[in-house]
Amino acid sequence: MAHKPINPILKQVLELGPTLAFFLIYMRLKEDSFTIGGTAYSGFIVATVIFVPILLVAMGILWALTGKLSRIQVFTAVVVIFFGGLTAWFNDERFFKMKTSIVYGVFAAMLGFGLLQGRSYLQWVMGELLPMERTGWMILTRRLTVMFLALAVANEVIWRTQSTDLWVKLETFAFPAVLFLFLWVQILSLQKYLIDEDASKGAR
Numbered sequence: 001m002a003h004k005p006i007n008p009i010l011k012q013v014l015e016l017g018p019t020l021a022f023f024l025i026y027m028r029l030k031e032d033s034f035t036i037g038g039t040a041y042s043g044f045i046v047a048t049v050i051f052v053p054i055l056l057v058a059m060g061i062l063w064a065l066t067g068k069l070s071r072i073q074v075f076t077a078v079v080v081i082f083f084g085g086l087t088a089w090f091n092d093e094r095f096f097k098m099k100t101s102i103v104y105g106v107f108a109a110m111l112g113f114g115l116l117q118g119r120s121y122l123q124w125v126m127g128e129l130l131p132m133e134r135t136g137w138m139i140l141t142r143r144l145t146v147m148f149l150a151l152a153v154a155n156e157v158i159w160r161t162q163s164t165d166l167w168v169k170l171e172t173f174a175f176p177a178v179l180f181l182f183l184w185v186q187i188l189s190l191q192k193y194l195i196d197e198d199a200s201k202g203a204r
Contacts, residue, residue: 006065014062015073016176022051023172030165041091044164048096052084071125072107079103097159100171101152108148111141136193140186147182151175 029043059077063069083099086092114121115138122144123137132140155175159167 006062010065011062014058014065018051018055018058019172019176021054022047023168025050026168039091041088042093044093044096044168045087045091048084048087048093052081055080075106076103079106093164094159097164097167098156100159100175101155104148104152104155108145108152111145111148115141115145130187131195132190133193133195136190139193140190143186144183147179151179 026044026047029047032043032046034041034043034046055077059069059073062073079099079102083095083102086095111121120134120137120141122141123132123134127137155171158170
């Protein structure tokens, strides 16, 4: 299927909307308890179960509109579905909380494995979006590997030692904000490695 352009705002809504929806649903249901089939489920568990189809619908719309889904989006969706299912099946919120550590941990492991091979898998995924010299990609990959590892460790510490309420807020807002700020700072610091495609074409 050919890749099709999409309104950037709509794209952000489809990508970030499900997580925000989970937050809003959780805040509405967090004090409630639901008995289904003789088993009592907390508001967190119910919010998790509702979140999974919302995510799938958003991804389906995104795929229908653009004709593509990134490998990262597909992997994240699979992890969310798997751990969301475990959370509901065992009625244990810890499964859904640890999925964030696993996602960040897997990203760190994949990037680290590429670095051991002298390659930047990040460049393979994002090279078309951000033209940059190989040296710049290797630097960014090393730094992002450390950041993903730090976020995985931070998530483990937070969900094991803090309240569910705090974890949901940090998961929804703090982690994405920290990662966005980190990437923004890195792009600014790696300006000298960026490739000006217009200048390159003009030189030809």
